[in-house]
Amino acid sequence: MGAHSHLRMRAADGTWAKVSTILLAPAGAEGELDCVVTVEKGPWPATRPTMPSGG
Numbered sequence: 001m002g003a004h005s006h007l008r009m010r011a012a013d014g015t016w017a018k019v020s021t022i023l024l025a026p027a028g029a030e031g032e033l034d035c036v037v038t039v040e041k042g043p044w045p046a047t048r049p050t051m052p053s054g055g
Helices: 003-012 015-029
Strands: none
16 A cells, blocks of 8 residues: 555544644643644645734
8 A cells, every 4th residue: 555545544533633633632721722723635736825824
């Protein structure tokens, strides 16, 4: 199995969502986390930043 297939399998079974939740929970509990932005693959090129501006 190639690396790409392995990573896609982990995304499909929810592994990355669980890891993200576990890693970000302490920051969220302490109020240090404003937002989380996910980037999904689409039929368009990534030409603009996806993070929100500071305000």
